[in-house]
Structure formats: C-alpha cells, structure tokens
Amino acid sequence: MIKIAICDDDKDELERVHNNCLVYFGRMPHKEVKITTFDKGNTLIESLDSNKGFDLLFLDIYMSPLSGLDVAKVIRERGDESEIIFLTSSRAHAIEAFTLNATHYLVKPYTKEQFDSALSKAFKQLEKKKVDYITLKSTSGLHKILFNELVYSETEKHIQHIHLVNGSVLKVRITSIALFELLNNDRRFYKCGSTYILNMGKIKEITAKTIVLDTKEVLIMQRRHYKTLMDTYTRYSLERD
Helix, strand or coil: CEEEEEECCCHHHHHHHHHHHHHHHHCCCCCCEEEEEECCHHHHHHHHHHHCCCCEEEEECCCCCCCHHHHHHHHHHCCCCCEEEEEECCCCCHHHHHHCCCCEEEECCCCHHHHHHHHHHHHHHHHHHHHCEEEEEECCEEEEEEHHHEEEEEEECCEEEEEECCCCEEEEECCHHHHHHHHCCCCCEEEECCCEEEEHHHEEEECCCEEEECCCCEEECCHHHHHHHHHHHHHHHHHCC
16 A cells, blocks of 8 residues: 655645545556645644554645644654655755655646656655565574665674664674675665665765764764765765656
C-alpha cells in the first residue's frame, strides 16, 4: 500500500490535489493507495506515529502555525525519507526545500501535466526503494538490508559496522571495498576513504570537520576528503531523480 498525506490550509487546493491523486492512481488499479488529508501541519505531525509514517507527502509551504517547511524538517529529523512534494505560490523557498531532499517543488498555479510529472517522479523513487537491498551475514544471522535503511558503514579491523535508521548496528566480516562493490550501482553511496561508506541521502550537513546525518549521528571528517565529498554530494543532490 502507498500511503499519501496531503496538507494544505486551502480547502479547494486540498480537494484539487486529492482528486488529482485519485485520477493518477486510477490508471493503476493494481496499486493500493490510501490518501489522508490535513488542513494543519501540526495535525499531520501528530498523526505520524499512528499512521506509521507516509510514503509521499504533499505539503503547502504557506500554512500556519507550522509551514510546510517546518513539517518537512520534523519528518527529516525523525530519520524519515518519505517523498515530499512542496506546493507553493512562490519560488522563494526552493533552495531550502531541496536541502530537505524534496522530490519536487510545484509552483501554483500548476498544470495537470506538471502535477502528474511530479507524482511520477515520486512514484519512481518509491518503487526503487522497494527493490534495492543487499543480503549480508552478520554475527547475529542473515539480514536483508534495504538501501534506504542503511545510513553508513564504518570499518574497524576488517569488520564493517553497518548503522541502520532504526539505530541498530550490524557487524559484518567483509572488507569495505567488497561492501562498496555491492552498493556501488546505487549512486546514493559514497566511499569516504577507507573508514566510511555513506548513504548521501541520509546526510544532513557537511562541514570541514564533520558529517552530520539525519539520525543525528556526527562523523569526523578527514580534511583531505572534504572537497571530493562536497563535490559528489552536490552532484547527487542536483541530479536526484
């Protein structure tokens, strides 16, 4: 099931987005979709646990008391990688929106074709998340690791400590080179020296000294890797499908 949340304090716009989604997924009768609407950002946030999150969110930026950007920040702080499509009447917040890994930024008034294009982009990302994984044997058994759940891996004496979004750490006897070969077909992953393999989709901030992740973990940045990581991360952010 694909769980969609729509949040807009304009009832007409809320209905428009809802209807557009129904028409879009009406062409895919084999897909089960649940759409939930909200007219306030704080109400959406309060529902996250009971709904176990959403796969896709449409967020109006200009809402009160919480804007769509405020809602997205809370979602990202939870380590949630839901697809987010922002709806707004201004291009002024586009840069901030994409720092929150927005899938798309729709400026009102938008056409049905533009809406469908944004939704297709999000749907493509959702489908990709479902199939990308590796299977590894750790000290505790065999594990299927979804790429979307792998935050980073750290090497320690030929053991990879694989950190997952739920806070657990798997210890796998494999070299960092061999692990990266398993992940290398997905451009989210970057091998940072001999110590870290990073999921760039989980990076919140990069400084000359640290790498801050969505999970609030902070890694030490080796200065010699800073420029290459910044260049690679910038390309990844700009070219994200």
